[in-house]
Amino acid sequence: MTKGKVISKTVYKDDKPVKNRKWIFSRKQLCIPYGLFLFMFVIFPLLLIVFYAFTDETGKISFYNFIDFFTNPTSITNLFMSIGLAGITTVCCLLIGYPVAYILSKMKQRVAGVIVMLFVLPMWINFVLRAMAMKELLTLIGMFGKNNFLNTVIGMVYDYLPFMIMPLYTTLIKRDRSLEEAAADLGSNRRQVFTKVIFPLSLPGVLSGINMVFLPTMSCYVVSDTFGNGKVTIIGKLIEEQFGVAANWNYGSALALIMLVIMFVTMLLTGGFKPQENMRGANL
Amino acid sequence: MAEVKRDDIINLVDLRKEFDDGFVAVDNINLYVRRGEFITFLGPSGCGKTTTLRMIAGFERPSSGKVLLNGEDISMLPPHKRPVNTVFQRYALFPHLNVKENVAFGLKLRKVEVTYEDENGDRFKRIEKLTREEIDAKVEKALKMVDLEGFESRSVSTLSGGQQQRVAIARAIVNEPEILLLDEPLGALDLKMRKDMQLELKEMHKKLGITFIYVTHDQEEALTMSDTVVVMKDGVIQQIGTPTDIYNEPKNTFVADFIGESNIFSGTALGGKKVRFIGNIFDCVDDFDKNEKVDVVVRPEDVYLVDEGLGQVNGKIISSIFKGIHYEMVLKVGKTEVVIQDTKERKVGEKASIIIRPEDIHLMHKEFSSNKYEGYITKKNTVCFGDGEFDCDVTTLYPNSILDEEGYLITENGEKIDLTDVDVEVEVGLKDIEISDNLEEGGASGQIVSIIYKGDHYQIIVRTEENEEDFVCDTEYTWNENDIVSVIIKPEDIKLKLKEEVKR
Structure with missing residues (x-):
């Protein structure tokens, strides 16, 4: 105990700020630009699309755009064409991409890195140019114009294969090899090791690859225009027409909204919204 | 099969x-x-x-x-x-x-x-x-x-x-x-x-x-x-x-060292279930050939501390650490350290003596391929070891080094080093030691304590008087036991290694 006379006392208040400033600059303020950006370029356009979709040319609320779409056999055909094309492209990409990614994951990392690079390299060349080149190739071997749907699939697969290989490769390369040893130790032959351990554990990569291929191929009309010889019309093309030549923004917006719903459902089905630990890195 | x-x-x-x-x-x-x-x-x-x-x-x-x-x-x-x-x-x-x-x-x-x-x-x-x-x-x-x-x-x-x-x-x-x-x-x-x-x-x-x-x-x-x-x-x-x-019964020093804690000393078997290490002769239970080089393993808990003069060897406690059940103490005997575990503490600096029971002394054959000594470099850039002084090539301690006129070592990087009193490990091959009658000729001298015929050559052990250091050499010539001789080692046959980095 200190002995002595008390000269002065200072009381500290811990729970209340000493100065009561009205405005303090904090980390929260840093979010303002992003919030503005989000509103201006994501939320506002979306609201605009919803507004246009549910109104007619005069600005009155109407469901005519949707009724028109679902009663018109051509647009329904186009919708199924889109989904079918995207589905087949995705399956083809998966069938080609999985073995490639698997083989690459078994190779020495340095060699595999170079080969992965070679697979990704075409992505650096302009997309349209690549499509054109592939079209010329098909013309050269006499396939162009014979089966427009098949050609479109070929074009799509050619363009989107890297997007399937990359998430698969990153998932497979990270896998724990001791699990394969454990499976073999417990009596699995090579095939069973694959079906019971390697493949189930690579599912996050598979789903991520499906998302990366399926969603864009539904709307990527540049490829279907180039390879389809004018016979393959997908929903993306319809939207482009409505906003371009037809200048019917209301119908176009309704189409965009329908596509948004399809994509949303796909994401929901493939678990794209689930924030999973082991999905990290698989999502490019 | x-x-x-x-x-x-x-x-x-x-x-x-x-x-x-x-x-x-x-x-x-x-x-x-x-x-x-x-x-x-x-x-x-x-x-x-x-x-x-x-x-x-x-x-x-x-x-x-x-x-x-x-x-x-x-x-x-x-x-x-x-x-x-x-x-x-x-x-x-x-x-x-x-x-x-x-x-x-x-x-x-x-x-x-x-x-x-x-x-x-x-x-x-x-x-x-x-x-x-x-x-x-x-x-x-x-x-x-x-x-x-x-x-x-x-x-x-x-x-x-x-x-x-x-x-x-x-x-x-x-x-x-x-x-x-x-x-x-x-x-x-x-x-x-x-x-x-x-x-x-x-x-x-x-x-x-x-x-x-x-x-x-x-x-x-x-x-x-x-x-x-x-x-x-x-x-x-x-x-x-x-x-x-x-x-x-660990078979070799590696096992002894890896399994539990051990004191490992180098010693010489004297025949008749006796062994010499840390400057004393102990009774043991293993019978090894006379003059065979052995590793001696003693567990710390098998060393008994007694008051000075009452045991087999005297020394001074240089460290004592409490380990829960026992104290772990280090007794310095001559140049060697003996680790001891005992429940009774003895203070650092205290003089004490130890007793090791014959059955707690484990002898192991030592693979003997060369003579190894601890030595130091003198002012004249010679090396002292085994109770003697020998000419040597100190430039082998540092790669690409040279000696200047004053006797300092100049390293590859141009650093100047005074090697005086630097501790070194010395290794000399069995065939690189020559024995001479002329006591002035060699770097060290001693008595021949053992001659063993090994088929095509004799293996001779020369033991110095002062610290009983042994020079083991293979030679074609025969000598008599108890002869007083000197040992000659050519400078290039003395392999030197620094014990630790020298202070620059």
């Missing part, structure tokens, strides 16, 4: 594993494992113990040699066809399956031969998978064994390390393997948990009655659990024996 004993379950015959990069992990080991025993491969990391285990499991193929299971060569058999199961170091549980599915993994793949009887009484056999009920019953039994009842539907990622370990054990034993392989299974657990699991594993081994092959670098774990311990180093088996054998 080695003869297979009837109760051997595993025989390793000249087993060798060389990896692609040329590293020899396992170097021609021979070993048998008896049915039902708990055997442990013990050694520091990189000693080849895990590689040996992996060859038994089938994850590695031997470069040469064989793995025999019940007398049959299984070296080339893939892992899934071997009746062994492994508990992995990091458990390797399947993250996409729950506890029950993990344990049932092996059972679901199992096929069994079922014999049926039809209406006519004819019997026929069919290969079938286990039924769901059979699998459930086995899984339940295995989980009960590892105290994890009620955890069936838990995801493995929600389990603690110890629980994951138990799942890994259950997953292996549920298959009723002939041999259970355990690759440092307790390495990732904390000390308390590890101790508990050691006892549980031992208990489990008793209950199951199958062979356990265990790999660890923890000597205490090995001694606690095993029936047999195999000590390995650099891919070679150093000693095989029961824990008591390994601890009490």
Whole structure:
């Protein structure tokens, strides 16, 4: 105990700020630009699309755009064409991409890195140019114009294969090899090791690859225009027409909204919204 | 092929594993494992113990040699066809399956031969998978064994390390393997948990009655659990024996040093169960040839501290640390340090004496290929060792160094070093020592204490008077015992090594 006379006392208040400033600059303020950006370029356009979709040319609320779409056999055909094309492209990409990614994951990392690079390299060349080149190739071997749907699939697969290989490769390369040893130790032959351990554990990569291929191929009309010889019309093309030549923004917006719903459902089905630990890195 | 004993379950015959990069992990080991025993491969990391285990499991193929299971060569058999199961170091549980599915993994793949009887009484056999009920019953039994009842539907990622370990054990034993392989299974657990699991594993081994092959670098774990311990180093088996054998009768200094704490001294056997080390003659129980160089191993707890003058050798306590049950003290005897464990503390600086009982002194053959001494460099750039002074080439201490006119060493990088009084390790080959009658000629002198004829040459030991340092030399010429001679060593034959980096 200190002995002595008390000269002065200072009381500290811990729970209340000493100065009561009205405005303090904090980390929260840093979010303002992003919030503005989000509103201006994501939320506002979306609201605009919803507004246009549910109104007619005069600005009155109407469901005519949707009724028109679902009663018109051509647009329904186009919708199924889109989904079918995207589905087949995705399956083809998966069938080609999985073995490639698997083989690459078994190779020495340095060699595999170079080969992965070679697979990704075409992505650096302009997309349209690549499509054109592939079209010329098909013309050269006499396939162009014979089966427009098949050609479109070929074009799509050619363009989107890297997007399937990359998430698969990153998932497979990270896998724990001791699990394969454990499976073999417990009596699995090579095939069973694959079906019971390697493949189930690579599912996050598979789903991520499906998302990366399926969603864009539904709307990527540049490829279907180039390879389809004018016979393959997908929903993306319809939207482009409505906003371009037809200048019917209301119908176009309704189409965009329908596509948004399809994509949303796909994401929901493939678990794209689930924030999973082991999905990290698989999502490019 | 080695003869297979009837109760051997595993025989390793000249087993060798060389990896692609040329590293020899396992170097021609021979070993048998008896049915039902708990055997442990013990050694520091990189000693080849895990590689040996992996060859038994089938994850590695031997470069040469064989793995025999019940007398049959299984070296080339893939892992899934071997009746062994492994508990992995990091458990390797399947993250996409729950506890029950993990344990049932092996059972679901199992096929069994079922014999049926039809209406006519004819019997026929069919290969079938286990039924769901059979699998459930086995899984339940295995989980009960590892105290994890009620955890069936838990995801493995929600389990603690110890629980994951138990799942890994259950997953292996549920298959009723002939041999259970355990690759440092307790390495990732904390000390308390590890101790508990050691006892549980031992208990489990008793209950199951199958062979356990265990790999660890923890000597205490090995001694606690095993029936047999195999000590390995650099891919070679150093000693095989029961824990008591390994601890009490280590075969070489490596084993002595690795298993528990040891004092290792270099000494000379005097014949007649006597040995000389730390400047004194001790009685011992091992009878070695006279003048043979030996390593002497004494456990710290076998050294008895008594008051000065009452024991065999006197010294001074230079360190004392409380270790819980005992004090660990270091007694300096001459130049040597003796580690002692005793419950009674003696203060640093106190003079004391030690007694070592004959049965606690373990002698080991020393591989003697060259004379080794501790010495120091003089002002004249000669080297003093073995009670003598010899000319030497000090520039060999630093690569590409030279001596300047004043006798300082100039290194490759141009640094100037004064080598005076620098401690060095000196090595001289047996053939590089010449003996001369002329006592002035050599760097040191002494008495010939031993002459042994080794077929084509004599091995002579010259012992100096002052500190009884020995010069062992191989020569074609014969000398007489008790002759006083001098030893000549050419400067280029004296190999010098710095004991520690010299202060610049």
